[in-house]
Amino acid sequence: MVLFFLSQLLNGLLDGFYYMLIALGLSLIFSLGGIVNLAHGVFFTLGAYLALVLTPHVGFFGALALGPLIAAVIAIVIERFLFTRFYREDPLYSLLLTFGLAMIIEQSLRWYFGATPRAYSMPADLRGQVFVGDFVYSRYRLFLIGMAIVTVAAVWALLNRTAFGRIVRAGIQNPDILGTLGISLRPYLSAVVAIAIGIAALAGVLMAPIQPVHPLMGVEVGTAAFVVVVIGGLGSFWGVVIAALLVGLVKGMMIGLGLSQYSMLAIYLLMFVVLLLRPRGLLGERITRFE
Amino acid sequence: MTHFIGRRQLLKTGALAGVAGMAMPAILRASNDPYVIAHLTPRTGFLGPMGEYAVMAVDLAVEEINAAGGINGRPLNVIKEDSVNPQTATTKAERLVERADVAMVLGEISSASALSIAQVTARANKLFINTGANSDTLRGKDCRRTMFHTEAQNVMYVNAEGQYFLQNDMVKDKTWFILSSDYAFGHDLREGAHAFLERHGGSTVGDELIPTDATDFSSHLLSIRSRRPDVVVLNLAGTSMASFMKQYGEFGLDIPLGGFDYNSSLAWATGAEDFKGTWPCIWTHQVQTDGSQAFARAFQAKYGKPAENQAYADYIALRIAAEAITRTGGTDTAALIAYLEDPATDFDILKDRRGRFDPSTHQLLQEVYAVTALDPSEVEDQWDIFTTSGPLPAPDVPLEELVQGAVGGACTF
Numbered sequence: 001m002v003l004f005f006l007s008q009l010l011n012g013l014l015d016g017f018y019y020m021l022i023a024l025g026l027s028l029i030f031s032l033g034g035i036v037n038l039a040h041g042v043f044f045t046l047g048a049y050l051a052l053v054l055t056p057h058v059g060f061f062g063a064l065a066l067g068p069l070i071a072a073v074i075a076i077v078i079e080r081f082l083f084t085r086f087y088r089e090d091p092l093y094s095l096l097l098t099f100g101l102a103m104i105i106e107q108s109l110r111w112y113f114g115a116t117p118r119a120y121s122m123p124a125d126l127r128g129q130v131f132v133g134d135f136v137y138s139r140y141r142l143f144l145i146g147m148a149i150v151t152v153a154a155v156w157a158l159l160n161r162t163a164f165g166r167i168v169r170a171g172i173q174n175p176d177i178l179g180t181l182g183i184s185l186r187p188y189l190s191a192v193v194a195i196a197i198g199i200a201a202l203a204g205v206l207m208a209p210i211q212p213v214h215p216l217m218g219v220e221v222g223t224a225a226f227v228v229v230v231i232g233g234l235g236s237f238w239g240v241v242i243a244a245l246l247v248g249l250v251k252g253m254m255i256g257l258g259l260s261q262y263s264m265l266a267i268y269l270l271m272f273v274v275l276l277l278r279p280r281g282l283l284g285e286r287i288t289r290f291e
Numbered sequence: 292m293t294h295f296i297g298r299r300q301l302l303k304t305g306a307l308a309g310v311a312g313m314a315m316p317a318i319l320r321a322s323n324d325p326y327v328i329a330h331l332t333p334r335t336g337f338l339g340p341m342g343e344y345a346v347m348a349v350d351l352a353v354e355e356i357n358a359a360g361g362i363n364g365r366p367l368n369v370i371k372e373d374s375v376n377p378q379t380a381t382t383k384a385e386r387l388v389e390r391a392d393v394a395m396v397l398g399e400i401s402s403a404s405a406l407s408i409a410q411v412t413a414r415a416n417k418l419f420i421n422t423g424a425n426s427d428t429l430r431g432k433d434c435r436r437t438m439f440h441t442e443a444q445n446v447m448y449v450n451a452e453g454q455y456f457l458q459n460d461m462v463k464d465k466t467w468f469i470l471s472s473d474y475a476f477g478h479d480l481r482e483g484a485h486a487f488l489e490r491h492g493g494s495t496v497g498d499e500l501i502p503t504d505a506t507d508f509s510s511h512l513l514s515i516r517s518r519r520p521d522v523v524v525l526n527l528a529g530t531s532m533a534s535f536m537k538q539y540g541e542f543g544l545d546i547p548l549g550g551f552d553y554n555s556s557l558a559w560a561t562g563a564e565d566f567k568g569t570w571p572c573i574w575t576h577q578v579q580t581d582g583s584q585a586f587a588r589a590f591q592a593k594y595g596k597p598a599e600n601q602a603y604a605d606y607i608a609l610r611i612a613a614e615a616i617t618r619t620g621g622t623d624t625a626a627l628i629a630y631l632e633d634p635a636t637d638f639d640i641l642k643d644r645r646g647r648f649d650p651s652t653h654q655l656l657q658e659v660y661a662v663t664a665l666d667p668s669e670v671e672d673q674w675d676i677f678t679t680s681g682p683l684p685a686p687d688v689p690l691e692e693l694v695q696g697a698v699g700g701a702c703t704f
Contacts, residue, residue: 004514015507116340116344116560117560119562119563122537138538210538215339220504260510
């Protein structure tokens with residue numbers, strides 16, 4: 001029984017890695033641009049459809065590289081023509097904008113591909129299971145978690161070990177000071193939106209083999225990503241990482257206790273408690289322009 | 292004797308002729324006005340994929356009915372709406388019956404939304420033909436005199452699939468792990484599965500309720516592996532069924548799999564590699580009757596893909612509605628109910644045996660089928676990834692056998 005409970009906790013922790021993948025981009029866009037991107041989940045869906053379309057031509061690994069790139073290019077266009085008008089506005093406007101954007105992209109996918117879910121095969125090389133004692137895990141999910149760790153590490157390195165990252169972090173704190181130093185934030189904003197949406201699409205490509213691909217698959221994921229960002233705290237890289245693992249852990253614990261039907265309730269309760277004790281989230285930074 | 296028309300009679304006749312003349316366009320218009328029926332079904336959310344098939348089938352049925360001259364010489368018009376969830380379903384049903392004054396409502400897949408629509412249509416004294424909600428309760432304690440069902444009810448699937456389980460020694464002294472969707476549909480099936488298991492000497496080692504929006508089943512798969520059941524039984528709704536089966540293959544589980552609900556669209560979304568088990572079904576494109584094959588061909592020609600069970604249930608519902616209006620000569624609800632629940636009334640439902648409504652519950656009594664996944668090496672195209680059995684029950688067994696042991700309480704109209 002103890003072993004079973006521990007295996008559920010471990011599985012929950014592993015689940016946390018892909019929550020992290022989706023929540024990270026959402027947090028980045030809001031922290032730097034003040035945009036609450038309600039369309040984030042739709043880009044996850046777009047990634048899954050790109051996998052469906054690209055795989056027959058370039059294979060799974062080709063789709064894994066090309067899918068996020070295509071989504072990133074689309075993101076740059078959206079950032080240049082839409083987001084850029086709303087950075088200085090009340091976040092409520094960007095909320096409406098991205099809600100509309102999500103509707104348009106989702107309905108376009110529905111119109112072109114239909115609402116019927118599509119099957120996407122798992123690459124043969126990644127099929128199978130890995131056994132560690134009594135704990136068994138899918139080989140594909142280990143690959144997925146590996147991809148999540150590499151991506152999160154790359155984003156961390158970009159933000160903390162490069163000149164690009166220093167400017168982005170300064171921009172998150174106070175964009176006006178950057179302006180007085182003669183640094184334009186605009187290209188950085190484009191790059192951050194492209195990276196964030198590219199990561200969401202990457203998550204979509206990675207999920208396509210283990211979920212049916214359909215126009216609404218990003219809705220559930222988008223909700224989970226918001227919960228992770230709120231628990232972790234805006235502007236905090238490590239806040240998102242810890243919150244994602246915590247959410248996975250709570251979910252695993254509830255299922256381990258035989259209370260699977262209350263797993264989502266437990267996650268929302270966790271969010272409630274965190275907000276009660278720390279209104280900015282676990283590691284949320286004080287961002288002056290949002291005060 | 293010469294008979295002259297008197298002044299008064301002339302005036303009366305003239306007045307009548309005048310009134311008739313003025314009323315004629317309205318009379319002519321009324322006789323050509325379309326019959327308007329509402330189709331309300333989820334087109335978004337986790338049941339949206341099935342709703343899409345329902346809408347396609349309704350469009351096809353309308354096209355065919357109108358091409359054949361309409362109903363009583365009048366065209367048929369169907370107003371189609373997305374029911375979304377029980378709250379929206381209620382609002383839209385109210386609008387459709389009160390403002391649009393539709394003759395009847397048909398559609399729905401969610402049992403909770405179907406109950407909402409049934410309440411609205413009962414208040415407005417309009418007919419509601421449920422085409423996709425399975426819950427026994429809708430045919431039991433929540434039944435309505437104005438509600439009929441072309442979708443099979445849960446117990447029919449439990450009994451049909453149960454026969455398969457019994458024949459394959461998967462019940463007596465065996466252990467089941469049951470996963471059910473956490474809403475009316477899943478609760479009903481779960482109760483039915485427990486009742487069936489108890490009757491036949493089996494037991495459970497796991498029994499979990501799954502949120503309807505669940506996409507990741509890894510934790511449940513680990514539970515299944517640790518409890519080592521003899522059979523895994525699924526009562527999952529919508530896309531979560533396909534997600535589960537994909538992940539079941541991913542985790543390499545090979546415990547026999549089955550369940551009490553099935554949709555071909557979700558089998559196709561799972562894919563040949565991961566679709567496993569034997570499942571009960573109201574209809575597939577492989578049913579070998581002339582009527583079924585004609586429907587399957589027409590659907591394939593119009594949409595470029597085969598029809599599935601939800602398409603079938605909506606297609607025959609509209610045909611039954613059209614036949615009832617034709618036979619009763621209009622849309623009077625009392626007359627339609629009397630016609631539909633008359634034990635002498637039966638319908639060509641594209642199967643071997645004709646279908647008829649059970650007067651005590653308004654469930655369409657009909658044959659069902661068992662669908663069995665093909666081994667991936669035997670699959671030749673993306674649609675024929677399963678085989679379909681002959682009709683169940685056997686020809687010499689009354690259709691009423693399928694509704695024995697329903698768990699939704701007693702229906703009192």
